[in-house]
Amino acid sequence: MTKRSIVYIDGFNLYYGALKGTPHRWLDLQKYFEKLRQDDEIKKIWYFTAKVTGSPSQRQQIYLDALATSPLVEVVFGLYKRKTLRCKVKECQYQGNKEYKVPEEKKTDVNIALQMLDDAYQGACDRMILVSGDSDLVPAVNFVKKRYPQIEVIVYIPATNRKRGAATELRDAADKDKTLPLKLLSKAQFPEIITLASGQKISKPDTWI
Template sequence: MRTHVYVDGYNLYFGCLKKTPHKWLNLHALCSALMPQNDIRAIRYFTAQVSGTPHDPDQPTRQQTYFRALRTLPQVSIHLGHFLTHEVSMPDAADWQRGRYTPRRVMKTEEKGSDVNIATHLLIDAFDDAFDVAVIVSNDSDLKEPISVVRNRFGKTIGILNPQAKVSRALQPLAHFIKPIRPGALANAQFPAVMQDATGQFHKPARW
């Protein structure tokens, strides 16, 4: 079964990678282990470039090193949205629960574009008959409509590799199969600590 995998990088990271030692993740190794019978033709990885912060100025360097590792995999392509950071006023949580509104100024960061990019490529690939099976690595209910179209209009098989504890109620009825992404699978799908590409040798980030 010709298979394309669509990875919501933000959902994957916050669902099962943050605060773990498994961030140096080989996406092809993970998908192959979870779907050994599938012919994985393409893995599309959707994310946004991060910016350094006063608390973590090296974050962009680590991300670019990970992109470099992903680019050694011929099946993987990287599709970038962007992060939008701005100052907003939000209610204080404790006061809100007491029935009072106390505004606090906070910095809010949102990822923009990835869900639209996933939907776009998913639909284009289905229209081009590029796959028999579309596998979504996400639990984002915003993807319900494009997944529904791919299943019902194009007759494709839908799989979900779920990075979170529970499956979205919006997505669950659309999937022909659902598999959790467990820590053991992540641990067994890590890149080597030292890697080589056309530019030369590079290493897994020390903080990972």
């Protein structure tokens, strides 16, 4: 019997775990998961991310525009902030300001957890496909399994390292766990040029080739 499935994607986790530095960043999420889960009836693909700042923001917006052409994909935004850290290397001889800023994504794990719980409560699916390696999502998976044991939770870990040691806590919490198949990425790319609903044409960013 075909299972109604909903996909939950941690966008930054997917990018840094499986896409960064590859020619596969122009990924058609709907096409990819329809190939990956051919026996499922995919009802929805939730893509959780945050709008970045600086030079990458234009490339990200082009990709978000491309995703908007996929009927099953809906984007949920968290926050992208810069957190101030201080160098703690004892041997450091630098006499200037030792504080520096690093990017930090906020709210994505909370947004994913809330959406999973809402979909479970609504009876929207028989199976949840979670794409992340973030252990902060373990409580959400455990809650779904406890309150809605009829829903199967499958975790795909985005990682170039295929050893099971990665994201052990999240793997153990799920009913099934897999490493995201990288070979499918090249077979699920958007066309080089996409025509948006407005008639505007967009194309894959040059640096993503």
